[in-house]
Amino acid sequence: MIKTLISRACIIGTLGLTAIxxxxxxxxxxxxxxxxxxxxxxxxSFMVIHNTDSKAVSLLSASSSVAETVELHNHINEDGIMKMRQVDQIKLPAEGKVSLQPGGYHVxxxxxxxxxxxxxxxxxTLxxxxGSNQQLMLPVQKIMAGMTEHKHHH
Ligand SMILES: [Cu+2]
Structure with missing residues (x-):
């Protein structure tokens, strides 16, 4: 009787994981x-993105109701000057993570x-x-002075 209950619980658990x-x-x-x-x-905006899959995946785009346009950007050091550039995608290595942070990748x-x-x-929405999407809510926070400089160079 107990065994039956456990095996049923396992089946339900497995199905749940499959859906995710x-x-x-x-x-x-x-x-x-x-x-x-x-x-x-x-x-x-900034975040840490974890990819727990055994395959690499890329973040391709983002959108938000608060902005006309949402782009993926990176900062590059060009002749000692940090410049911001739009990127096509942000690659998430298999079983890895990428930090979007001031001075680096950002949305x-x-x-x-x-x-x-x-x-x-x-x-x-990411x-x-x-082909998958992920919706999230981001708290609005103040970021330390000195890390907020954000110049556009085109
Ligand atoms: Cu930017």
């Missing part, structure tokens, strides 16, 4: 968006439709190369 595997095995840790003074038109929010006020949250 239908989408990318990607989890988002510590997402946040940078608070900006009223009137500022651009901001950026750029361009043409803000509302002020990003500390303590509020914004929505975001789209991955396997």
């Amino acid at each position: 595997h239908a989408s990318a095995d990607v989890t988002i840790e510590n997402p946040y968006a940078r608070a900006v003074p009223p009137g500022q038109v651009n901001s950026a 750029m929010l361009i043409g803000l439709k509302q002020d990003l006020v500390e303590g509020t949250e914004i929505d975001m 789209t991955f190369s396997d």
Whole structure:
């Protein structure tokens, strides 16, 4: 009797896991968006993306209701000057993680439709190369001065 109950529980557990595997095995840790003074038109958001799958996957795009345009960016050091560049994708190695952080990869929010006020949250949808999407909410946080410099070079 007890054995039967355990095996049934296992079957249900396995089915549950199978359903989760239908989408990318990607989890988002510590997402946040940078608070900006009223009137500022651009901001950026950051997070740690974990890929627990045995296959590599890429973050291809992002969108949010608070910005006209959302782009994936990286910072590169060019002749000692940190410059921001749009990237086609952010590769997530198999069973690895990528940190989006000030001075590196970030999700750029361009043409803000509302002020990003500390303590509020914004929505975001991430789209991955396997066709899966992930929706998340990002708390808006102040980021230390000195790490906020964010210049566009085209
Ligand atoms: Cu940027």
